[in-house]
Amino acid sequence: MMKCLIIDDEPLARSIVAEYLQRYPEIEVADECGNGFEGVKAIAQHQPDLIFLDVQMPKINGFEMLELVDQAPDVIFTTAFDEYALKAFEANAVDYLLKPFSQARFDAAMKKWLEKRSVQTTESKTAELSEVPAKQPEEQQRIVVKVANDIRIIPVKDVLYLEAYDDYVKVHTPDGLFLKKKTMSYYERVLDPAQFVRVHRSYIIPLAQLTRIETLEKDSHLALLKNGVRVPLSRSGYSRLRSVLSI
Secondary structure: OEEEEEEOOOHHHHHHHHHHHHHOOOEEEEEEEOOHHHHHHHHHHHOOOEEEEOOOOOOOOHHHHHHOOOOOOEEEEEEOOHHHHHHHHHOOOOEEEEOOOOHHHHHHHHHHHHHHHHHOOHHHHHHHHHOOOOOOHHHHOEEEEEEOOEEEEEEHHHOOEEEEEOOEEEEEEOOEEEEEOOOHHHHHHHOOOOOEEEEEOOEEEEHHHEEEEEEEEOOEEEEEEOOOOEEEEOHHHHHHHHHHHOO
8 A cells, every 4th residue: 555645735725635536545645734844744654655745835835845854755746836847847746736636637647656656766856856946935035954853944044154064054053053955056046146155165154144354365265254253265255255245
């Protein structure tokens, strides 16, 4: 028996998916979730083979929820907004159902999943889904991290700086250090370039935290932040910072 989850903040939308799934007796609906927090817990508990996932939900959206999942199951997105379809497919989602969708359209998505299931691997899906560039406005204003069994939302205004750390990014805040399984390139694309500048291959700083630029040698510079941390500037990073500051 294969297991699935339905994650959507609209009860009617969940009931429609559950109704359409009645044609598939080999698939059990292990749980229904009304938001991303519930979804993360249900995925850990049930280890489903497939999830039906809405994009826009309260608290955290569907893409943010996937970032918090250690091993991502197959995903069929179900949403009323078509603007995220391209990124969903780039992330190797099985399909993207635009509400309202019919039983026939649902069946087409299920056929695609059943055909692909035997050749997909959890590891590749996890990496691809977690690197989906953020496209919703709120994602430029917060970073969602998992701390033990808790989920924490960090406003970007509280970020002191970002630092590369192997396969993770260290998010430095006044409340301490948090690890996020992302890349520096991801945050370089996602964060507002008018507020955050990648000044080194290993560092991104918010302009609001910059107090001055120090010259060490002719072509060597440091950025001094408000908390006293000195961040090295690469040549390209120094040039990029000067350009943003118009100096």
